[in-house]
Amino acid sequence: MQSYSHSHYLAITLITTVLLLGSTQAQATEITPASMLANSCAGCHGTDGHSPGAIPAIAGKSTEFIETALKDFRSGNKASTVMERHAKGYTDEEIKLLAEYFASQK
Amino acid sequence: MTTLSRRKFIRLAGAAGASSVLASLGWGLSGCQKSAKKARVVIVGGGFGGATCAKYIRRWDPSIEVTLIERMTTFSTCPFSNAVIGGIRNLNDITHNYNALRQKYGVNVVHGNVIEVDPVKRRVAMEGGMAHDYDRLVISPGIDFRWDAIEGYDEATSATLPHAWKAGTQTQTLRDQLVSMEDGGTVIIVAPPNPFRCPPGPYERASLIAHYLKENKPKSKILILDAKEKFSKQPLFVQGWEKLYPGMIEWVGSNKGGEIVRVDAQAMTVYDKFDTAHKGNVINIIPPQKAASIAHTMGLVNNDGWAPVNQTTFESTQHKDIHIIGDASIAGKMPKSGFAANSQGKVCAAAVVSAINNKTMPPPSYVNTCYSLVSPDYGISVAAVYNIQNGTISTIEGAGGVSPADADDVFRKKEAEYAVGWYQSITSDIFS
Numbered sequence: 065m066q067s068y069s070h071s072h073y074l075a076i077t078l079i080t081t082v083l084l085l086g087s088t089q090a091q092a093t094e095i096t097p098a099s100m101l102a103n104s105c106a107g108c109h110g111t112d113g114h115s116p117g118a119i120p121a122i123a124g125k126s127t128e129f130i131e132t133a134l135k136d137f138r139s140g141n142k143a144s145t146v147m148e149r150h151a152k153g154y155t156d157e158e159i160k161l162l163a164e165y166f167a168s169q170k
Numbered sequence: 171m172t173t174l175s176r177r178k179f180i181r182l183a184g185a186a187g188a189s190s191v192l193a194s195l196g197w198g199l200s201g202c203q204k205s206a207k208k209a210r211v212v213i214v215g216g217g218f219g220g221a222t223c224a225k226y227i228r229r230w231d232p233s234i235e236v237t238l239i240e241r242m243t244t245f246s247t248c249p250f251s252n253a254v255i256g257g258i259r260n261l262n263d264i265t266h267n268y269n270a271l272r273q274k275y276g277v278n279v280v281h282g283n284v285i286e287v288d289p290v291k292r293r294v295a296m297e298g299g300m301a302h303d304y305d306r307l308v309i310s311p312g313i314d315f316r317w318d319a320i321e322g323y324d325e326a327t328s329a330t331l332p333h334a335w336k337a338g339t340q341t342q343t344l345r346d347q348l349v350s351m352e353d354g355g356t357v358i359i360v361a362p363p364n365p366f367r368c369p370p371g372p373y374e375r376a377s378l379i380a381h382y383l384k385e386n387k388p389k390s391k392i393l394i395l396d397a398k399e400k401f402s403k404q405p406l407f408v409q410g411w412e413k414l415y416p417g418m419i420e421w422v423g424s425n426k427g428g429e430i431v432r433v434d435a436q437a438m439t440v441y442d443k444f445d446t447a448h449k450g451n452v453i454n455i456i457p458p459q460k461a462a463s464i465a466h467t468m469g470l471v472n473n474d475g476w477a478p479v480n481q482t483t484f485e486s487t488q489h490k491d492i493h494i495i496g497d498a499s500i501a502g503k504m505p506k507s508g509f510a511a512n513s514q515g516k517v518c519a520a521a522v523v524s525a526i527n528n529k530t531m532p533p534p535s536y537v538n539t540c541y542s543l544v545s546p547d548y549g550i551s552v553a554a555v556y557n558i559q560n561g562t563i564s565t566i567e568g569a570g571g572v573s574p575a576d577a578d579d580v581f582r583k584k585e586a587e588y589a590v591g592w593y594q595s596i597t598s599d600i601f602s
Contacts, residue, residue, distance in 0.1 A: 093229070095531060096532065097533065099532075100535050103516040103535075104535055106595070107513060107595070108591070110599060115591065117591035119588055119591035145573070145581060145588060146573075149570050150537070151569075152555075152570075153569030
């Protein structure tokens with residue numbers, strides 16, 4: 065019964081919240097340094113890395129995969145067309161932020 | 171893309187005066203506002219900059235009401251319009267609508283002409299009587315042409331000697347003229363001086379026209395008459411032309427008489443600054459450019475005809491709470507491209523959302539990548555990564571640059587595939 069009343073209470077809270085704020089009054093998402101960097105990638109890789117075409121999708125790839133790939137593009141260890149030119153524009157820290165951002169996308 | 175009506179536009183410089191004139195015109199009531207939201211943003215211009223900005227504001231903060239005003243109900247992209255001219259795409263393939271912005275992101279998309287902006291009442295008035303109040307205004311109006319720059323070439327003449335530099339009707343006109351042209355004809359492309367929309371565009375256009383002519387009218391020629399002495403990705407374009415279309419494309423720079431000063435549309439002849447005549451069967455004139463007229467009437471431009479902005483937030487340096495993005499703005503080292511406008515639209519969205527929520531925006535980052543098709547299987551690119559250095563959008567040293575000169579066919583084909591992939595991605599980032 066404890067769990068029932070808890071979820072019941074939660075439901076009422078949610079309904080109240082919706083009534084108070086209106087259905088379009090969702091919370092603002094924090095604008096993170098990672099999203100400022102990652103939004104540039106969307107121009108070729110699609111919104112949040114969901115590419116619909118020939119350019120590889122990067123949403124949901126592992127942090128390690130993306131981080132390693134970007135560093136290898138940057139050093140020239142991994143052959144690329146344009147990615148070598150892009151990867152050279154980012155520091156190790158920025159690459160880590162980008163990798164974590166795209167890894168966290170569903 | 172957006173040409174806004176200049177009718178009854180009031181120069182914002184005399185703000186107090188503008189406000190009283192507006193009151194006398196009866197703009198006191200706004201019948202179009204529904205409810206008081208946290209904040210209202212109005213965006214004028216639904217192209218690469220404006221539509222992106224609308225979507226990203228709503229993604230970050232759905233409690234902000236966003237109204238996007240665009241003259242046209244659909245949007246045809248300049249990117250890949252050269253593919254339509256070359257016959258490898260249809261106009262439909264490059265035409266997008268605003269359904270997703272409306273339905274998925276809750277953007278209030280309104281179609282019509284802006285006739286007045288009142289910066290004191292913070293109100294945008296539209297033809298037909300609707301008005302939209304704003305807390306922040308973003309304008310992404312694109313370019314207009316300097317119709318006074320070439321003698322004998324004006325908007326009316328452009329119906330027969332198309333510029334095709336705003337995608338749509340003119341794109342189809344130029345395509346149809348190429349289809350009607352007889353084998354052995356000369357196609358003239360008049361290329362504009364810097365700065366202008368899409369620096370590699372005229373040369374990609376020559377390439378894809380050559381691709382069509384080589385297969386269908388192989389005795390024909392293309393003459394590019396250029397107001398510049400060099401152009402974007404020049405060595406790569408020239409290398410591709412020599413390989414794919416030997417002898418078909420001739421480029422004449424300004425020092426050799428490439429700068430066209432006069433047009434005789436009746437005689438299908440253009441004259442360079444030495445008064446040498448060049449006769450063409452199809453003539454595509456891409457005129458000198460400036461920020462779109464709305465930026466001029468609002469008093470947002472400098473003496474060169476482009477809009478100076480704070481390059482971190484894209485807020486106009488001339489008017490508080492009015493942001494200007496895309497081709498019309500002066501954005502440091504960034505070119506006037508759809509990619510750049512998309513990148514700027516997101517930074518501007520972040521600046522607007524941060525300001526409304528009293529937050530500090532994280533440091534902006536910008537990217538540009540311009541793919542050009544030399545043929546459907548031969549792509550080249552130029553790329554750059556930018557950040558703010560001393561208040562200016564600057565390239566990050568060591569990054570960016572053009573495709574390698576010594577790349578093989580596999581590399582060029584891969585970049586052609588990525589050009590198509592890029593188009594799918596960026597249009598989905600804006601319109602879906």
